Amino acid sequence: METSALKRLQVQRFKPEENPEIHYLNSERGLWSWLSTVDHKRIGLMYLASIAIFFFIGGVLALVLRTELLSPAQSFLDADVYNQVFTLHGAIMIFFFLVPSVPAALGNFILPIQLGAKDVAFPRLNLASFYIYTIGTVFTLVAIITGAVDTGWTFYTPYSTETGTNVLLMTLGIFILGFSSILTGVNFIVTIHKMRAPGMTWSKLPLNVWSLYATSIIQVLATPVLAITLLLLVMERALGIGIFDPALGGDPVLFQHFFWFYSHPAVYIMIVPGFGVISEVISTFSRKHIFGYWAIALSSLAIAFIGFLVWGHHMFTAGQSSLASMVFSFLTFLVGIPTGIKIFNWLATMYKGSIDLKAPMLYAMVFLFLFTIGGFTGIMLGALSVDIHLHDTYFVVAHFHYVMMGGMVMALLAGLHYWWPKMFGKMYSEVYARISCALIFIGFNLAFLPQFVMGAQGMPRRYFNYIDQFQPFHQLSTMGAYIMGVGFVIMFFYLLHSLVRGEKAASNPWGSRALEWQTTSPAAPHNFEHTPVVIHGPYDYHKPMSEFQLGIAHGHHGESHQPETLETVAETGTRP
Amino acid sequence: MDKVLEFLLPPAKSTIAGQVDGLFIFILAVSAVLLVGISFAIIYFSWKYKRRSEQDTTPVITHNTKLEVAWSVIPLILVMIVFGWGFTGYMNMRTVPTDAYEIRVVGKSWLWEFHYENGTVSVNELHVPANRPVNLVMSSNDVIHSFYIPDYRVKRDVLPNRYSNVWFEAMETGESVIFCTEYCGRAHSNMIATVTAHSESDFENWLATANVIDESLSPVELGKELIAKNGCNACHSVDGSRMVGPSYKGSWMAERELEDGSVVTVDANYLRESILEPNAKIGAGYDPVMPSYQGLLSDREIDAIIEYIKTID
């Protein structure tokens, strides 16, 4: 229900206080105040801590994998353990780390502030979804402790119905996790629709909000299908319902359809929020109006939509009909177009900007480079005849690490460094941030470029043991992984240092025009001490800062008090 | 260019390989050009437009329709070329020439069985005639496997409940490796076989003699050969190390504890049963994963294997 009627609002300038005494981190104290909080910022931080833990676990498992692969034959893991390790690495990295990373952690923290809202629409639901996530992880950890899983993160039947490992608990865990993802999506959609500050029209939404919107739509539409798929798999194991199990008359390829109907859109759950972060970072550090606002905003929605129709590109060799393969291949290519539009728009934003290569911007550029490589190799995999050769080889492994690690994780790191001052009110060491960014960049390429080559040469994935010809590539790759590990250790320490005795951050250290920088660092308990009023877009760098710091003073329920000093009278659209 | 090809791709030994490689190189080249352009722009812009002072102002450029159309339409055209090319290549892979020589393939955890028209069976070694289309009709005994010959650029999943097929025409004689590329459990990475392309006459020759037992061999020698030929050593070692199955070393007349707690002596009957009905008695600590060799090994061959196992200690 948008009303276009302009309403006269009396607004006042609110210059954010520097280094406030009371902010969301210390307005309440004690463990319980965290565990029972409904503040979206605190929930965001709790997610951030959880995903950091899971990234650590997943990363250590990756190093274990890489170490085993140093030499062809068995060195310190046996085949069973190796299979469990890559399954857990994949499942943890995807379901426990990357899917909730930007939406649930960064998104929760930043989305309401960017909208000028006090909180998400359903704060208690938000907390509930964090606890659902926790319960899901507990299930999974129990599954790991009591006998692991060795199906690969894809749980293909019939292997997953036959193997003796703990598939049941693990799938239940992920099933539960799905609800957390769904609830976050529901919450975000409603928040974006209903909770925008006065004047925050659709055309003034920060692009990060647009991508979270697109992501939430995917989460809401795709995750239920994962839920039903996993439930059917659980039933397949518990009761032998036979829908997917060929031994009982079922069809294993149908399982793959079901699985990828979620899991392909899920890869866009994993990248689209990253696009949002990158848009913010590039515009801020180029101090320039974003190029092609609507193109970037709408291409997220286009990706979300087309992304639903391409799942079968994971099944070109699986025995689906040639007709279906053709359709899927065709649609797969269409996803590349809106993605390319984004890339080019970002480049155009940098053109004639005033570029400051601070750590977030550095990560954004690493993102651009690595994600483009990942995307191009995705195009290669989408080409039918080439995919027949490359399917299930290390080429695919390299592709998805380039898009997930090189793409989304870099975007996450860009966002983390970008919003860090807003989160904790502290700065980090710029020097160490650059060192660790460089190490991660070098290590990453060393780890995954050789994988493209060995994949194209025919090295199959999920191989614990390989023929000697591939050894040099594997050794390079392992070295790269270690270098990355060093990079992350450095990051861990300088971030820790920043938390403990970092320099105090200003409210707007980057000179951004976006709304979240117009409040204090760390943010106030209810985000703003006033109801912000938005008259300019978040990328209007040509307008003076003072015009971005407007608001209505108000009591707890928004009814305005008489402003003491009336500085500006602005015309804006009313609250939708 | 050829050097690059050689570095990136395995040797192209089948008729369709050239087509796949052509498209691969095309995408690679286009991507490389675009990537260089993008990287150049990133580096150039961040050098040229480096922030000089905090007071920098920037022009307001919000969009440019011509540019935006260009960078949507040009990639669209490129990907459509890629789509068409890939699709025709794929259709060539799927349309089996009518005169193709057919071989039946069975995937089992974790070995490949090849059945030829004259009843010859080979395990983990596929023999095909070169310069003649060969069609493999494949099925699986248990979980999904995937049949992959990198040198021929062919791959197809092998399903338990229906037949899938793959065809190729080898352009030269020689050996290539076959992988299983669908994750199928513990010894997935050991599910490796070889394909040997022979000239037509060599192939006929091989087919006629493959399953004929070499009378000059002693039973022990024959047993040793059979064990190698039937893929037993994917799971059983002769040096005492534990693989998927128990080692043969010292097993003869040893006491075996079974899953249900009972104890048996490894005698000829037990060995015979273990080969024909492996899941009848499961050794403690092992999984019931050994495929049955019923119909693959004759009585005489089983005797020979037993003779051979006796000698390993």
Add this chain to the structure above:
Amino acid sequence: MAHSTASSSAPAHLQHHFVDSDQQFESSKMGMWIFLVTEILFFGGLFAAYIVYRAWYPDLYVQASTQLDTFWGAVNTAVLIGSSLTVAMAIRSAQLNQIKGLIINLYITIGLAFTFMVIKYFEYVHKFEKGIFPGQYYTYEGIAHEKANIFFSIYYMMTGLHGLHVIIGIGLMIWLLVKAKKGAFSAEYYTPVEITGLYWHLVDVIWIFLFPLLYLID
């Protein structure tokens, strides 16, 4: 907090981060609708399995559906439609501030929901007696089709999950009832009644499709 002494004019049900009751009501309702979308896709997965197998084995469905009793299926359809009606009436009562009517209508709804479950229970028991168990426990010999077990797996999954939703619905209705008796609802504030109603109607709609798809195949 510097500013936030809740002013007396804000109604008790209004949460602090909303501007007014209307915004809160509209948000909750939209949230529920989005949740219903996820429910539709959740069941959609099952419907997809149903359709794929029906396209493969049409005669299986014709044969197997003879084991389902159309009469009781139809009765259950009517029961659920009736309960949808009473829920709509309950919301109307709330909107008109007729708390008594609200409570009565909730009681009837719960009663009808229980009726539905009881009928479902007898249908299940009847099948179990014949050996039509879910999954690999299926032992019935009466249907000469090798995939009969799969039809019944789909049947049990669909009706079972639907039944689970009915049970959850009953729980929600009881919760509403308790709150209504405590006087929590009024014409000003009946959001929980409204959104539970939406949920309940969706459960009804799903059954409206399940009934012809499972019971009415000639």
Add this chain to the structure above:
Amino acid sequence: MSGHHISSAKFLWGIGFALFVLTFITVAVTWMHIPAPWNVVVAIGLAAIKATIVAAFFMNLYWDSKYNLMLLVMSFVFFFLMIGITLLDTLFRNDPVPAF
């Protein structure tokens, strides 16, 4: 205001009655044994009408914000895409006939 439409009791009973009648018709048409594809079409068609009535008048979509209607429509669109594309595979598989 869109969210607070209040239907009259008579109207609601009328809708309920219409649904009962349609349920009866759904059952009754099966007695006519309509030939193969059409029986499904009729059954699903009737179910769709009933569902539409419930959504429009019991769930108040008729008076509600267009966005909520769009949500419902989109969920069906995505469901049809899912099943439609899956059928492109399952209906068009033709396996080579084994020669052995």
